[in-house]
Amino acid sequence: MDARRVSESLEAVGDPPDRIVRCRKCKHPIGHLTQNWKASSSVIRRVRSLSEARAGIPASDQVEWRQWVCPGCATLLNAEVALKGDPDIWDYRPLGS
Amino acid sequence: MSEGRRQKIDPITLEVIKNRIKCIADEMFLIVKKTAASPLYTESNDYSLGLFDGNRKFIQLGGTAVFHFVSLKSIVDEAVNLLGEDPGIDEGDMIMANDAYGAGGIHSLDLGIVSPVFYKGKVVAWTGSVAQQMDIGGMTPGGFNLEAVECYQEGLRFPPMKLYEKGKLRKDLWNFYLANIRLPEKQAIDMKGQVSANKVAGQRVQELCDEFGPETFQEACDVLLDLTETELRSRIRALPDGVYESVDYEEHDGRSHRFLKVQCGLTVQGDELKFDFSGTCPQLPGPVNLTKVGLSAMIYAGLIPSLGWGIPWNDGVTRPVTVTAPEGCVVNACVPAPVSMPFTGFRALEAAMRCINKALEHSDFHERANAAWQGMWPIIVGYGLDQYGNPALIPWMDGGIGGQGAFPGRDGVDNSGMIMAMNVHVCDVEWSETYYPFLFLERKVRRDSEGAGEYRGGAGVEIAAMAYDTPRLDFVNLNTRKYLAGYTLAGGYPGGQHLQLLKHGTNVSERMKTDLPSWEDLPQPAEEVGTKSRFSLLPGDVFYYTGGGGSGVGDPIDREPSKVSEDVRWEYVSLEKAYDVYGVALDPDTLEVDLEQTRARRDEIRRERLASDSGEPG
Numbered sequence: 181m182d183a184r185r186v187s188e189s190l191e192a193v194g195d196p197p198d199r200i201v202r203c204r205k206c207k208h209p210i211g212h213l214t215q216n217w218k219a220s221s222s223v224i225r226r227v228r229s230l231s232e233a234r235a236g237i238p239a240s241d242q243v244e245w246r247q248w249v250c251p252g253c254a255t256l257l258n259a260e261v262a263l264k265g266d267p268d269i270w271d272y273r274p275l276g277s
Numbered sequence: 278m279s280e281g282r283r284q285k286i287d288p289i290t291l292e293v294i295k296n297r298i299k300c301i302a303d304e305m306f307l308i309v310k311k312t313a314a315s316p317l318y319t320e321s322n323d324y325s326l327g328l329f330d331g332n333r334k335f336i337q338l339g340g341t342a343v344f345h346f347v348s349l350k351s352i353v354d355e356a357v358n359l360l361g362e363d364p365g366i367d368e369g370d371m372i373m374a375n376d377a378y379g380a381g382g383i384h385s386l387d388l389g390i391v392s393p394v395f396y397k398g399k400v401v402a403w404t405g406s407v408a409q410q411m412d413i414g415g416m417t418p419g420g421f422n423l424e425a426v427e428c429y430q431e432g433l434r435f436p437p438m439k440l441y442e443k444g445k446l447r448k449d450l451w452n453f454y455l456a457n458i459r460l461p462e463k464q465a466i467d468m469k470g471q472v473s474a475n476k477v478a479g480q481r482v483q484e485l486c487d488e489f490g491p492e493t494f495q496e497a498c499d500v501l502l503d504l505t506e507t508e509l510r511s512r513i514r515a516l517p518d519g520v521y522e523s524v525d526y527e528e529h530d531g532r533s534h535r536f537l538k539v540q541c542g543l544t545v546q547g548d549e550l551k552f553d554f555s556g557t558c559p560q561l562p563g564p565v566n567l568t569k570v571g572l573s574a575m576i577y578a579g580l581i582p583s584l585g586w587g588i589p590w591n592d593g594v595t596r597p598v599t600v601t602a603p604e605g606c607v608v609n610a611c612v613p614a615p616v617s618m619p620f621t622g623f624r625a626l627e628a629a630m631r632c633i634n635k636a637l638e639h640s641d642f643h644e645r646a647n648a649a650w651q652g653m654w655p656i657i658v659g660y661g662l663d664q665y666g667n668p669a670l671i672p673w674m675d676g677g678i679g680g681q682g683a684f685p686g687r688d689g690v691d692n693s694g695m696i697m698a699m700n701v702h703v704c705d706v707e708w709s710e711t712y713y714p715f716l717f718l719e720r721k722v723r724r725d726s727e728g729a730g731e732y733r734g735g736a737g738v739e740i741a742a743m744a745y746d747t748p749r750l751d752f753v754n755l756n757t758r759k760y761l762a763g764y765t766l767a768g769g770y771p772g773g774q775h776l777q778l779l780k781h782g783t784n785v786s787e788r789m790k791t792d793l794p795s796w797e798d799l800p801q802p803a804e805e806v807g808t809k810s811r812f813s814l815l816p817g818d819v820f821y822y823t824g825g826g827g828s829g830v831g832d833p834i835d836r837e838p839s840k841v842s843e844d845v846r847w848e849y850v851s852l853e854k855a856y857d858v859y860g861v862a863l864d865p866d867t868l869e870v871d872l873e874q875t876r877a878r879r880d881e882i883r884r885e886r887l888a889s890d891s892g893e894p895g
Contacts, residue, residue, distance in 0.1 A: 187638045188646070188685050188767035188831055226889050230762060233729070233770045233858075238805075240760040242536070247768065254883035256768025256832040261761055263536060266524065271635050273520045275546065 186213070186272065189250075189257045196274075208252030214277040216270040223257070224249040230261060286496045294489060294497040295589065301481045302326055302339030305406065305474040312470035314463040315411050316712065320704045321674050324408035326474060328482070329353055330498035331401045331491075334592040342698040344578035345407040346590070348382040351570045352389040353403050355380030356437040368395040369444025371472050374437040375413070378428075378612055383571035383619045385434050386410045386420045390468065392441075392475040396486045401494065404478040406471045411670055412459040415617075418670050419658030421753050423531050423809055425615035426562035432617070433457055441472065460670055505585075505593030510548035512584050513597055516636040520544050523631040523764070524556075525624040527607075528757050529808040531563035531615075536761075537607055539624040543632035552576055552629055554602035554609070566610035567622040569602070575626040576600050578697035583633045583647065618755050618809070623653040626697055631764040638766060644686055648728065649763025651679025651737055651825030654695050655775055656755040659814075664714040664746035671713050671750070674703050675720065680727060680735030680772050680827030682763065689735035689827035691722060691849065716745035718785065719795055723773065723823050725851050727844075729858045730769030730829020731836045736849050737773055737824035741796035743785060744814035751813050758825055759808055769829030770858070777806035778821040785819060796821050834860040834879045838870040 183191040185204075192199040192213045199213040211217025218225065226247045231239040246268065248258045260269055286294075305326035309318055317323045326339030327349040338346050356372045359380075374380040375388045382389065391405030413420040415432030425431050433454070440450055455461035486494055520542055527537040540556035560566045567575070580598065581590050602609035607621045627649060638646040655676030663669035677698075681689035694701060706717045718741040728734030744750040754777065762771030780801040788794050799819060806812050806820075814820060841861040844850035846868050855861045860882050862874035 185639060185643060187635070188643065224886065224889070226886070230760075230771070234726075234762070234773045237774060237776055238759075243760050245762075245771070249886045249889075251887065254886045255835070256886075259765050259768050259770070261764075261771055262524070263526065269524060270520075270522050272517070272639060273522070275518050275520065275544075 187258070189255065190217075203250040203252055203255060203257065205255050206250060206253035208250050210250070210257070214274060216268060218248055218258070218268040218270075222251065224251050284496070284500055286493060286500060290489065290493065291497050291500055294485065294494065295501055297485055298328055298337045301478050302328055302337045304481065305404070305478050306339040308474040308477055309406060309408070309470045312466070312473055314466035315460070316704060317409050317411060317672055318467060318470070320708060321702050323674075323698070323701050324406055325349070326406045326478075327404070328478065329403035329405070331399075331495050333357065333403060334498065334502055336498045336501060336591045338590050340700060342701055343581055343590070344574035344697045345382065345387070347570060347574035347577055348387055348407045349389060349391065349405045350592070352380045352407070352437060353391050353405060356391060359437050360439070364439075366393050366400070367443045368393070369441060370439055371441035371475060372437045373440045374435050376434050376436050377568045377571055377616050379570065380437050381570065382407050383567065383574055383622055384420075384617050385413050385432055386617070388413075388468075390440060390471045390475060392479060394479040394482045396483055396491050399491070401486060401491045402482045404475045404482070406474055408467065408471060410458070410467075411464055411672065414457040414459070417753055418459055418660040419672065419753060421617050421656060421658060421755055422564055422615070423753065423811070425531070425564045425617060427613040428615050429613060431564065431615055501589050502591055502593040505588050505591050506596045508588045509584060509594055510597050512642065513545065513548045513550055515642060516545045516640045518546050521632040521635045523628040525628040525631075526761055527565055527621045527624050528760055530561055530565055531618065531809050534808065537561070537565065537621060539608060539621055539628050541625065541628035541632055543629065543636065545636055549597045549599070551599045552601070552632070554606065554625065557602060557606040557608055560605055560607050560610035560614040562615070564615040564618045565607070565620045566614040566616050567608045567619040567625060568616055569609050571616070571619050571622050572602055572608045572625055573600050575622045575697065576629050579626050579630040580633060582696055582699070583630065583637065583645070586645070618656070620653065620755070620757050623757070627652060627763060630696070634766065638685075644684065646766055647684055648682030648689070648730070648734060648766045648769055648828035648830050649772070650682050650689075650693065650696050650827050651772060652758040652763045652774070654698065655757075655822075655824070657752055659750045659752045661750040662714070662747050669714065674701070675738070675740055676756070676775070676822065676824060677701060678703055678738035679825045680737045682827040683728065683730055683732040683734045683769065683830040685766070685830050686732065688733050689727075691736040692738055693735050693827070710745075714745050714747035714750065715742050716785075717742045718793060718819065722849060723826070724848050725854050726773030726823065726826035727849055728765060728770045728772035728826055728829035729833040729854070730765070731831030731833065732769075732829060733836070733844070734769070734772045734827030734829045737826040739821070739823045741819055741821045743819045744816070749813060749815055752811065754806055754810050754812060756808050763825075763828045765828040766830040768832050770833060771828050772826030773823065774825050776823045778803040779806055779812060780819045780821070781815075782817045783819050784817065786817070833858050834882055836861075838872070838875050842868050842870050
């Protein structure tokens with residue numbers, strides 16, 4: 181299948197409109213390109229305190245650090261810092277989806 | 278693109294004129310640097326110059342505070358709009374403006390002076406500069422007013438006005454301006470430097486027209502604009518069509534801590550880019566708003582370095598780009614919203630950068646994708662008496678020493694700057710101690726401030742300093758990125774953020790007789806300095822500041838262990854973080870990598886990740 185890069189950690193395979201997003205390292209399927217793959221049940225989503233990334237700096241309880249992990253190889257696929265309650269950012273949406 | 282134009286200019290003449298234009302802008306830059314009095318220019322390069330063609334198209338930037346190019350453009354266009362018919366534009370005019378709402382920079386401290394260039398009775402070009410002023414009057418020395426609820430409280434605001442009329446200084450305006458600012462002697466010299474740069478640049482353009490003719494000069498400008506546009510469109514076409522989304526927040530409105538939402542959607546379609554800031558919070562009665570001019574300035578400040586490698590940075594970059602924001606939102610504020618500290622602009626810049634770099638990551642240009650830099654330039658302005666007993670106004674620029682974001686394939690630069698102002702410098706410690714009543718205890722790389730990743734972000738700085746040989750210094754402190762952090766790529770970690778602390782009543786002056794203590798050596802308790810606040814330094818007080826690191830790219834446990842060892846050796850990363858985050862076990866004495874323990878630790882990290890799932894999507 182012709183894989184097209186989505187990011188440094190993800191690629192998309194298959195024909196539109198059913199392109200699948202998968203881990204570039206182990207090829208584990210993660211989600212669909214036409215949906216926000218971060219909401220997929222095929223990816224591990226972790227929420228941490230930002231103080232884990234930045235020792236010695238006070239953290240706010242309104243802020244969370246979200247990570248997405250490949251369930252196949254445990255590689256960190258993506259991360260974002262967000263306010264609690266904010267939706268996960270949809271990094272890329274094909275036109276028309 | 279110029280329609281139906283047949284190019285007559287030959288490539289060699291084009292190249293010669295292109296380089297001549299660049300040299301003119303470079304010469305303008307040096308004139309200001311060498312003739313000004315304020316350290317903002319002589320040491321920090323916080324100004325930009327520009328050349329425009331006869332159609333008022335921006336053709337060359339001098340200096341690299343990239344966001345100033347939009348400011349200059351707005352001043353030239355508004356000068357013609359407002360003064361073109363009455364009283365008219367004449368040879369020898371120098372027009373000044375600093376109105377962020379129409380003709381100026383991102384705030385009123387950015388003062389522009391532009392001038393038409395005439396050749397045989399016709400305008401063939403414009404020259405200009407925008408420079409951050411030391412003071413612009415108003416309630417607070419240095420022009421950053423925490424308490425402002427209206428723009429009228431933020432110092433002088435000029436629409437385009439003729440400082441020179443037909444070659445003659447207008448003494449009424451000159452005297453009025455100098456009477457209303459706190460450093461008239463220094464700032465008068467600075468402005469004369471800006472005027473001189475315009476005059477010399479005008480002469481150089483006239484010489485160029487003597488040599489090649491004004492028609493050839495204009496044709497060269499047209500071709501350069503088209504070339505930039507063509508190449509940029511080609512790069513945009515390489516980005517996958519789609520919508521890239523980003524959200525960021527400013528953390529403080531000038532008086533209190535609150536999260537102010539800045540939302541950006543970038544639509545890439547064909548060879549065009551559309552930035553849309555719908556969903557951004559409304560403007561507010563606090564000085565952190567940004568105007569429409571400022572928003573464009575910030576977008577191009579991120580876009581040009583990201584997509585404009587190797588091409589002339591001119592008006593051609595604007596042709597495929599649209600920027601929209603709801604009127605009355607915090608990044609398209611209307612009068613009378615105050616704008617002296619437009620920190621929402623930094624958020625707009627970073628939100629746009631995230632979108633652009635997600636698009637790059639997705640494309641054949643993925644090696645150019647860049648994680649977030651330190652996220653802003655903290656502003657700390659001091660005032661009081663200097664060590665010589667003279668009134669002092671001190672723009673302390675050291676906050677700009679932050680880390681660059683990493684790229685796929687390479688680490689970010691340590692102790693870099695900020696992408697919107699790449700050539701703006703920080704003064705040497707020795708210079709600062711000579712000219713300001715400061716004593717530095719330390720200024721060094723802050724260990725563990727980098728955003729971890731397979732490719733790590735650049736490290737930020739940590740500084741400890743005190744007021745020296747002065748009874749007191751008062752400061753306005755403008756900071757952000759204390760609670761939130763910049764975007765990362767492919768699972769990288771965010772860089773360390775900004776923190777400011779004070780210790781009172783130390784005995785550093787006594788201890789200096791035998792050694793110079795570090796911040797950690799001082800036993801006094803540290804108190805936090807508010808994100809946007811005022812504080813004072815009395816004898817014995819020490820101020821500590823840590824600047825942000827750049828964000829990382831990729832999984833830290835994919836980082837080459839030998840690189841982690843080097844990071845520890847050079848004190849960018851601690852032994853503890855090497856183990857905890859990067860999963861690399863090092864001999865504490867030799868810093869040699871223990872491969873077996875490293876393998877075990879990284880496996881342990883993977884197991885922890887697979888076992889965790891706090892699952893509900895947001």
